[in-house]
Amino acid sequence: MVSIWRRAAEVILFIVAVTMLVDFVVEMDMLQNVATDLNRWATIIAAFALGLGAYSLLTRHIRIISRKSEGWPYSIAMIGTMTVFLLTGFITRSITSDQYNWIYSTIIQPISSTMYGMNAFFIASASYRAFRARNWEAALLLVAAIFIMLKNAPIGGVISPTLPAIGKVFWDLAGATGMRGILIGIGIGTLALSLRIILAQEKTPLGGAEE
Amino acid sequence: MRSEQKLSLSKSLGRAYRQIIYLLLFISLSIPLIKPIGLPVPIHETTLGVYNTIEALEPGDVVVMASNIGAAIASEVYPQYIAVLEHVLRKDGVKILLVDHSTEAPIWTEKALEELNAYERKSYGEDFVHIGFIPGGESGIAGICRDIHSLIQVDYHGYSLSELPMMAEIRDATDFTIVIDFSASADTQFWLNQAYAPYGTRVAFGLTAVKVPDAVAYYTAGQIFGIIESLKGAAEYEILIKRPGIAAKGMDAQSIAHLLYIGLIVVGNIIFFVSKTQRKR
Amino acid sequence: MKLGVTMGIELISGRLSWLAITVVFSSAMLVFLVLAMKRIYDPKIRRHPGIDAIDEAIGRAVEMGQPVCYSPGIAGIYSTKYAADTSAALTILDYVAKKAVEKGAPIIVGVAPPTVLPLAEDIVKTAYITMGRPEEYKSGETVRFLSPHQWGFTSGYIGILHREKPAVNLLLGCHAAEAMIIAETGASVGAVQISGTTNVYQMPFFIAACDYTFLAEDEYAAAAYLSPDPTQRGVIFGQDIAKIICSILVLLGAISATFGIEVFKEILSL
Numbered sequence: 001m002v003s004i005w006r007r008a009a010e011v012i013l014f015i016v017a018v019t020m021l022v023d024f025v026v027e028m029d030m031l032q033n034v035a036t037d038l039n040r041w042a043t044i045i046a047a048f049a050l051g052l053g054a055y056s057l058l059t060r061h062i063r064i065i066s067r068k069s070e071g072w073p074y075s076i077a078m079i080g081t082m083t084v085f086l087l088t089g090f091i092t093r094s095i096t097s098d099q100y101n102w103i104y105s106t107i108i109q110p111i112s113s114t115m116y117g118m119n120a121f122f123i124a125s126a127s128y129r130a131f132r133a134r135n136w137e138a139a140l141l142l143v144a145a146i147f148i149m150l151k152n153a154p155i156g157g158v159i160s161p162t163l164p165a166i167g168k169v170f171w172d173l174a175g176a177t178g179m180r181g182i183l184i185g186i187g188i189g190t191l192a193l194s195l196r197i198i199l200a201q202e203k204t205p206l207g208g209a210e211e
Numbered sequence: 212m213r214s215e216q217k218l219s220l221s222k223s224l225g226r227a228y229r230q231i232i233y234l235l236l237f238i239s240l241s242i243p244l245i246k247p248i249g250l251p252v253p254i255h256e257t258t259l260g261v262y263n264t265i266e267a268l269e270p271g272d273v274v275v276m277a278s279n280i281g282a283a284i285a286s287e288v289y290p291q292y293i294a295v296l297e298h299v300l301r302k303d304g305v306k307i308l309l310v311d312h313s314t315e316a317p318i319w320t321e322k323a324l325e326e327l328n329a330y331e332r333k334s335y336g337e338d339f340v341h342i343g344f345i346p347g348g349e350s351g352i353a354g355i356c357r358d359i360h361s362l363i364q365v366d367y368h369g370y371s372l373s374e375l376p377m378m379a380e381i382r383d384a385t386d387f388t389i390v391i392d393f394s395a396s397a398d399t400q401f402w403l404n405q406a407y408a409p410y411g412t413r414v415a416f417g418l419t420a421v422k423v424p425d426a427v428a429y430y431t432a433g434q435i436f437g438i439i440e441s442l443k444g445a446a447e448y449e450i451l452i453k454r455p456g457i458a459a460k461g462m463d464a465q466s467i468a469h470l471l472y473i474g475l476i477v478v479g480n481i482i483f484f485v486s487k488t489q490r491k492r
Numbered sequence: 493m494k495l496g497v498t499m500g501i502e503l504i505s506g507r508l509s510w511l512a513i514t515v516v517f518s519s520a521m522l523v524f525l526v527l528a529m530k531r532i533y534d535p536k537i538r539r540h541p542g543i544d545a546i547d548e549a550i551g552r553a554v555e556m557g558q559p560v561c562y563s564p565g566i567a568g569i570y571s572t573k574y575a576a577d578t579s580a581a582l583t584i585l586d587y588v589a590k591k592a593v594e595k596g597a598p599i600i601v602g603v604a605p606p607t608v609l610p611l612a613e614d615i616v617k618t619a620y621i622t623m624g625r626p627e628e629y630k631s632g633e634t635v636r637f638l639s640p641h642q643w644g645f646t647s648g649y650i651g652i653l654h655r656e657k658p659a660v661n662l663l664l665g666c667h668a669a670e671a672m673i674i675a676e677t678g679a680s681v682g683a684v685q686i687s688g689t690t691n692v693y694q695m696p697f698f699i700a701a702c703d704y705t706f707l708a709e710d711e712y713a714a715a716a717y718l719s720p721d722p723t724q725r726g727v728i729f730g731q732d733i734a735k736i737i738c739s740i741l742v743l744l745g746a747i748s749a750t751f752g753i754e755v756f757k758e759i760l761s762l
Contacts (some may be wrong), residue, residue, distance in 0.1 A: 021514075024507060024510075025503060025507045025508070025510070025511045026502065026503060027502040027503070028502070049568070049570075049606075049607070052606045052607070053605075053606045053640035055606075056606040056609060056637055056640070057637070057639065057640070060632065060636075060637050063632055064632070069632075069633075111643065112643050115643040115646055115647065115670075115673070116643070116669060118673050119669060119672050119673060122672050122673050122676035122677075123672060123697075125676060126672065126675075126676055126679075126697075126700050126701050129679065130679070130700045130701055131700060179692060182692050182708050183692070184735070184738055185708055185709045185735060186576075186690045186692070186708055186709070188517065188731050188734045188735060188738070189576050189690065189709055189712050189731060190573065190575075190576050191514070191517060191518065191521070191734075192521050192576070192712075192727045192728075192730065192731050193575055193576035193579060195518055195521055195522065195525070195727070196525070196723065196724075196727060197575075199522075199525070201525065201529070201721075201723045202579065
């Protein structure tokens with residue numbers, strides 16, 4: 001039974017992929033309508049994936065609470081917060097309500113900003129701990145990094161206009177060109193994975209690590 | 212006794228180096244924010260690209276402002292969004308289509324519209340429309356570029372798109388004059404893939420600092436017409452539109468912090484080479 | 493916008509070159525995929541030094557009696573840009589899990605996207621069963637679903653690092669802004685860190701903060717080397733052919749553009 005479903009999924013995947021690819025190249029009204037519908041379905045399915053995240057979180061934390069595993073009071077706090085947020089949305093019937101926005105701006109926004117802001121502190125400690133000129137390549141990287149930092153901050157131009165100019169040379173010649181090479185490689189890798197998925201050689205998207 | 216005390220002090224400092232560094236960084240960020248130095252902010256061509264393009268817009272042109280702003284990146288990208296939105300709102304007759312790609316972005320979009328009094332200055336439905344969150348990542352963007360009316364029937368406020376006068380003339384990406392995407396993720400490439408490549412729609416980005424190197428490759432290739440680079444770009448844009456805000460105020464702190472990072476790299480390397488020399492002896 | 497009409501089909505201009513390039517690249521990969529699938533030609537991929545680093549790190553974990561922590565990234569398996577990254581990370585997780593269980597090091601996997609959770613659980617559980625230690629796998633503990641939200645995941649993962657004090661921290665797959673925070677936290681607890689990502693924005697942070705980093709496609713190559721599936725190696729070989737073709741096109745295009753010859757630009761604009 002599982003095998004039949006897997007085969008059906010593989011065939012549907014192949015047909016949908018070829019349809020979208022052909023639609024990208026060929027102008028045909030009927031095909032365009034089909035591709036537009038497929039696009040809409042993909043958007044709707046992606047919206048359901050959000051619900052999947054909430055479901056997975058709930059099941060995990062309910063299990064932690066029922067077993068009284070380590071940190072179970074935090075699980076109660078998590079579920080409680082989630083419930084309050086959900087109920088606020090349902091009761092006010094809007095995600096644009098003042099109450100909903102208040103929860104977002106007093107809880108989620110400061111916490112997320114704090115977590116992201118921690119990056120600055122960790123980069124500082126990494127600058128001291130790890131940015132060592134162990135060999136000439138590392139030394140070159142450090143020198144380039146210093147010039148680019150002086151290009152990005154206004155203080156570089158204040159100290160001397162030459163500093164940001166040198167940083168721009170590093171940025172345009174080394175940064176952009178290196179990035180293009182990496183992007184080409186990654187793009188080809190993504191094409192390879194897409195090919196494997198379309199030809200049903202990649203098992204993971206269809207729900208199985210091993211057959 | 213004294214050398215033992217000195218040894219234990221240096222050992223203690225060595226172990227607590229993280230705390231010392233964090234304290235130094237906190238001080239270097241706080242002081243310029245409380246007492247600004249007033250360092251000049253040079254304008255880069257990538258920011259000018261966005262400014263000049265918007266300045267050249269004519270009545271009837273459609274600007275799509277796509278947002279992936281969330282609480283984490285808001286400190287870098289939201290000031291850019293506010294500055295560009297203010298600039299576009301000043302252009303009479305230019306239509307604005309506001310699209311969101313994350314669940315948090317609609318909140319920030321509405322916050323920006325209220326902060327700039329957009330609902331009082333302009334007429335909703337005629338001058339600007341807020342579509343809201345479009346799920347699906349690239350497939351959502353593809354749907355908007357292909358046929359927006361078949362993908363979305365109502366806007367963020369629940370109004371039917373067919374009732375909004377502005378949307379009568381906007382069907383697909385060929386009707387967009389420019390797209391400016393504010394993001395910190397791979398979503399910016401989606402607009403290049405789905406709007407620029409197939410339809411030739413001009414695209415620009417407003418990005419966090421870490422994503423800029425990727426975008427520079429597209430800028431130098433002429434595929435995008437501008438980049439607003441992080442808080443620095445937001446500060447430059449605020450100066451260009453003569454509306455200095457939080458970004459411009461943050462530049463002094465950024466400069467001092469950058470000098471601290473450079474100092475830490477230099478000190479770290481000095482200690483590394485000194486200890487390496489001592490070990491060789 | 494229409495290039496021409498052929499057999500009643502209208503091709504859209506500006507996409508013919510895209511189609512040609514996609515067909516050529518895909519053909520190169522397809523040929524070697526089929527050859528590998530039929531075991532006619534199984535390309536040899538060199539053993540990446542990073543794999544030796546993983547083996548040494550797991551050995552260190554066994555000696556210290558500390559766990560191995562693994563993060564396969566925050567991108568889902570259906571992500572348009574990072575699905576390949578996540579897929580490679582899961583392939584390497586299969587190897588790491590089997591190696592760790594075989595040598596007796598506990599493994600903890602922190603998962604962010606809900607779509608990756610069942611796959612990670614399947615991989616790790618199978619590793620325990622294959623190595624004859626099914627009783628050591630603890631449901632909900634060995635593979636921990638932390639949060640689909642980036643910062644919720646980050647908080648949970650650095651909490652694991654601080655509490656469990658792993659000897660090894662493996663960060664493979666797509667990591668975004670949390671990369672630096674997790675890597676530096678791992679360094680602060682004394683873990684040996686091995687990372688790999690195709691997210692070019694985070695590679696510099698990994699290079700700075702980790703002991704070993706797989707750069708971009710190195711991760712794909714390492715996954716292909718470790719995978720028992722020969723088609724992965726075939727596709728990697730096909731990718732290399734595609735990259736060679738790309739390099740030739742770039743070189744010819746750059747030379748022709750330098751001398752003002754527009755032919756390549758015109759061909760690629762078809």
